[in-house]
Amino acid sequence: MGTVRRCLCIGLSALLLSGCNLIVFNPKGQVAIDERNLIILATGLMLLVVIPVIVMMFLFAYRYRATNKSADYKPRWASSHKIEAVVWGVPLVIIIILGIVTWVTTHALDPYRPLDSDVPPVNVQVVATDWKWLFIYPDLGIATVNELALPVHTPVSFTITSDAAMTSFFIPALGGQIYAMAGMQTRLHLIANETGEFRGIAANYNGQGFSDMHFSTLSTTRADFDAWVSKVKAAPQKLDRTAYDALAKPTIGHRIEYYSTVDQGLFMAIVDKYEGMNKGKAAENREAKAQPTDTGTGAMTTEDTMAKER
Incomplete structure (x- = not known):
């Protein structure tokens, strides 16, 4: 009995303490x-x-x-409209x-619905890999690993995919949670009302390094955000296809990294790697590749090419 009582006390204390920073x-x-x-x-x-x-x-x-003899006993009571x-x-x-x-x-x-604001949004492309988060800022030409920065009172438009197992992108302090899936793009719009550092997590189990797949979200003033961008642009590393292939290899507890430049179209290349999972997308790409190029002297159709070969 004493053991049960102690366990209940410990459990209740833990529950109350957890509410201090819920x-x-x-x-x-x-x-x-x-x-x-x-x-x-x-x-x-x-x-x-x-x-x-x-x-x-x-x-x-x-x-x-049973011991209360004064309570009314009405075995034939049927119902009450009240x-x-x-x-x-x-x-x-x-x-x-x-x-x-x-x-x-x-x-x-709706996470796909842009937020109403007079301030233009910051666009961020998010790639979930084993077991780290890659953030690409396409308008700024920079990228980071396991660190996300955003200016306060500014909408952020996330485009999210995965280059590994399905997981979920979640920043509890800012709200919203949406899945990251290979070959697909999901959208999320958030905004920070206060400056500070918030924890971002993978909210869906995705393998051995799941518990270490988290990142820092820095909500800063516009001046501090511009300084952070300058710091990233001064980094020696560049994120090309070769560097990304090395980055995408499974790691646990990956450190924060900065990339001063990013290959244009890297995000879409990651998405298109899995076009076989989307039969409609694959067929569309094959059709686009099969379209003839007009050089100004007349385009040759596929039927014309086959007739010529015959």
Whole structure:
């Protein structure tokens, strides 16, 4: 009995202490704030039913206990329209409210939906590999490994893929979670409301190095972001196809790296590696490659070529 009591005390203490830094309820971005509010609202609405039921369970058990001889005993009691109205009406109202809220927020918090802002977004291409994160800034011509920087109060548009097993891209402090899959591109839009350093993780198990597949997210002022970009551009490493092939090899606990230049089209080349997984894409590419080139003197069609060969 003493052991059970100690275990319960330890478990309760751990639960209470974990709430001190429960990042989901301490968001640093507008998307995360909206998601937190939705969680609180939905939970509160459901507790309107759950709490009274739990209270009545203990109340009825106490009132109608075997030793309480004063409790009314009505074996022929049939039904009550008032009770029926409450039992069915309250859950119905809650379901209607939850349905409306879910409909509105599902569209408002769609990860593919660009955020409303007067500030132009920062575009970031994300590649998940074994077991590290590659961030390419196509408009800036730089790339980093396991470190993501973004200016505060500025929307960030992520285009995400994987060059390994499927995983999930997640920055809990900023909200949103979306899968990274080989041969596919998913989208996510986030914004930071505060400066700071936030933890990003792989939220889907993807192998041996899963627990070490995390990265730092730096939310900075615009001036500090520009200084960070200058630091990355001064790095000696360049990310060409050969350097990427070496980077993509499985590693665990990979260090932060900076690349001052990136091969244009590297991200799409990574996506297109798996075009065989998308039969429509593969057929489209083969058709595009088969199209003749017009040199100005007339284009030769595939049928003309075959007739000439015959």
